Amino acid sequence: MQWAFDVARIALTLPFMLYASVSDYKNREVSNSVWVLFAPPAFALTFMELFLFRTSDLTSYGLCFGLTTVFALVLFYAGGFGGADAKALMCLALALPFYPANLLTPLSGEVSPTSKVFFPLAIFSNSVILAVVPVLWIVLRNVLWRSRTSRALFEGDQRLESLGKKLVVMITGYKVPISKLKEKWHVYPLEDIEETPEKGVKRKLIVLPKDEGRTAIVDRLNKAIAAGAIKDGVWASPGLPMLVLITLGLIVALFFGDVIWLFASSLFG
Numbered sequence: 001m002q003w004a005f006d007v008a009r010i011a012l013t014l015p016f017m018l019y020a021s022v023s024d025y026k027n028r029e030v031s032n033s034v035w036v037l038f039a040p041p042a043f044a045l046t047f048m049e050l051f052l053f054r055t056s057d058l059t060s061y062g063l064c065f066g067l068t069t070v071f072a073l074v075l076f077y078a079g080g081f082g083g084a085d086a087k088a089l090m091c092l093a094l095a096l097p098f099y100p101a102n103l104l105t106p107l108s109g110e111v112s113p114t115s116k117v118f119f120p121l122a123i124f125s126n127s128v129i130l131a132v133v134p135v136l137w138i139v140l141r142n143v144l145w146r147s148r149t150s151r152a153l154f155e156g157d158q159r160l161e162s163l164g165k166k167l168v169v170m171i172t173g174y175k176v177p178i179s180k181l182k183e184k185w186h187v188y189p190l191e192d193i194e195e196t197p198e199k200g201v202k203r204k205l206i207v208l209p210k211d212e213g214r215t216a217i218v219d220r221l222n223k224a225i226a227a228g229a230i231k232d233g234v235w236a237s238p239g240l241p242m243l244v245l246i247t248l249g250l251i252v253a254l255f256f257g258d259v260i261w262l263f264a265s266s267l268f269g
Contacts, residue, residue, distance in 0.1 A: 005049035006103035013095045017247040024243035028186035030084040035091055042095035061097050068093035068120045079208045085242045093120045112261035122258040127249030129259050141174045156203045168207045173237035178225050181218055181236050189217045190235035193224050201229040
């Protein structure tokens with residue numbers, strides 16, 4: 001009978017996550033109603049299964065949800081996560097706190113220790129691995145831009161920035177015309193300028209773009225370009241649709257396994 005609960009929870013989770021992913025990809029935002037509708041039945045199904053068949057795991061369920069919530073909120077307030085991403089992880093902790101071993105066996109043949117007690121972390125770690133794909137595409141795009149335009153990737157005072165900051169910008173963003181930055185609200189500037197009496201316009205890099213102040217930054221860049229103080233083509237980030245990666249990470253975790261655990265197991269043992 002337990003497998004029926006696993007079927008119900010997976011059948012509930014996948015449509016909600018797929019819908020949220022499509023919304024995140026198209027609009028870079030997800031309505032709160034998605035999580036309001038997702039969370040109650042997710043909790044009810046998991047609680048009922050544990051209450052009927054595995055009462056001893058109720059404490060682990062609460063612990064998994066609590067740790068996932070703290071983890072998601074820390075990432076959110078650190079700027080590494082959007083609000084929808086944090087809510088998605090919390091809902092996943094309600095629906096699938098542990099790998100559904102009564103129904104599935106991953107193709108890798110092994111359920112990792114993390115998946116057995118903290119499945120949302122395995123989902124998240126898979127999504128981080130999958131994030132390498134868009135990063136490689138962004139780096140390739142920057143190399144092609146440099147080759148096509150023969151312009152330096154970092155210009156003016158940007159050349160004085162630290163190597164670490166340059167690397168972060170290079171793997172999270174690329175050069176775009178200011179017109180694109182003005183038209184597409186989900187594309188975030190990764191540079192800003194400030195006027196100094198001594199040096200005039202000073203360009204600086206931004207490694208953690210936020211909604212706050214975006215309009216003012218775009219206006220400053222636009223005025224500087226219009227005045228000829230800097231060339232068109234500024235650093236910007238497309239805003240990674242993390243929910244898409246989390247959903248893919250969920251699918252990989254369900255049907256293949258915990259990628260980081262499998263890699264570590266093959267490497268060390």
